Amino acid sequence: MKIKLVIFEDNHQLRKSLEILLNTSESYVVIGNFPHVSKAKEIILDLRPHLVILDIDMPGKDGITAIPVIKEIDPEIFILMYTQFEDDEKIFRSLCAGADGYILKKTSPLKLILALDEVRKGGAPMSPAIARKVLASFHTSVKDKINYNLTSRETEVLKYLIKGCSVKYIASELYIAYETCRSHLKNIYTKLHVNCGKEAIAKVLAEKIEL
Amino acid sequence: MKIKLVIFEDNHQLRKSLEILLNTSESYVVIGNFPHVSKAKEIILDLRPHLVILDIDMPGKDGITAIPVIKEIDPEIFILMYTQFEDDEKIFRSLCAGADGYILKKTSPLKLILALDEVRKGGAPMSPAIARKVLASFHTSVKDKINYNLTSRETEVLKYLIKGCSVKYIASELYIAYETCRSHLKNIYTKLHVNCGKEAIAKVLAEKIEL
């Protein structure tokens, strides 16, 4: 059973030669080949490929816009970006959107096939520069975050709160009175600009506020 | 000005040959060479290298444990993991901890230097398989998550809850009675094995449960 490919590539010549190249391989078969992604949804729903090769720079709709569309239809469909220039920003946006890797158009036919194999096996081919960007946004996510000026005690209380603990429990854990704990919470709510514990938890966890 | 390197590597022979190799290069100079990471903090504070080459498998303390220690001293110090086996899990843990890339011990001297250059330039050398793992955990597509069997309506209610909304507000947003909303919440709490909304929010957001 060959892996079914759909290609979106605006350059007519390149599109054709890609098709010929891939169809001569023993593992892949091109079942669709289109110059733009405006009908991507219908095409994917209709053809149900295993893997999509997606050019980034295309007239009209950007290839990146098609990523969420395809992944929503079936997250199992692999998406390999195919770009002429090593534009870090675009490739990074592609990967954020859910692409499974990318290859440059200057890549040799052999390496193209290898990259496809890699994607199929669950790998995500990408250059070190891009990998670094992904890594960076992966752990140091948002460093430019607001300082809410919580005191050390308030921070302690908040740490328990975001675990879902009750006020009573937090108080007992910190060996302070229930009312003291509530005082801290009141101050926390004021400082975080929220009105209740639920909002505080949601804010801290959703905004990845470090404590 | 040469890039100052510190190496942590338990194999004596390898450590020595690494040092000789790197010292013959025109860009790098090895200023420290140690068989274990137990004194990593003191060493880094003292020597202040630009880049650290870190073996993962070492007797006593694992090389990975040294990553946060080094990064806390100076996040600008690059860390390149140096491993014998392509152990996905360990490499992944290393990258999560803050490593800037990794190379295998079987890597040729030329490629080792290239990888160091890559790290210096801000790249993060890694294999496609690792890149995929990073990508995956990056957009939280943890597939092996528990299915709590929430109904579509319960999911809707929960989506509002984790934004910190009150029961009354959720009810009004969904055009249902307050008591209906509460019924859904009761069922949600049962299914998630929690006792209150705060716990539910904490659980969903902390465990990155997809809704």
Add this chain to the structure above:
DNA sequence: TAATTTATCCCCCTTATAGGGGATTGTGCA
């Protein structure tokens, strides 16, 4: 030294939430 901050505690009052029931309607599946 005086003012400020922090952490601690207490009161009252109101509202929100949780837990325990129970009931009705429609839908889909066996």
Add this chain to the structure above:
DNA sequence: TGCACAATCCCCTATAAGGGGGATAAATTA
């Protein structure tokens, strides 16, 4: 045809949580 289930709504009760006060001792800062 009947059953299970999802979604809707209601009641009662107890506890938890939030908002508004205020107070004190210790430490820090101006």
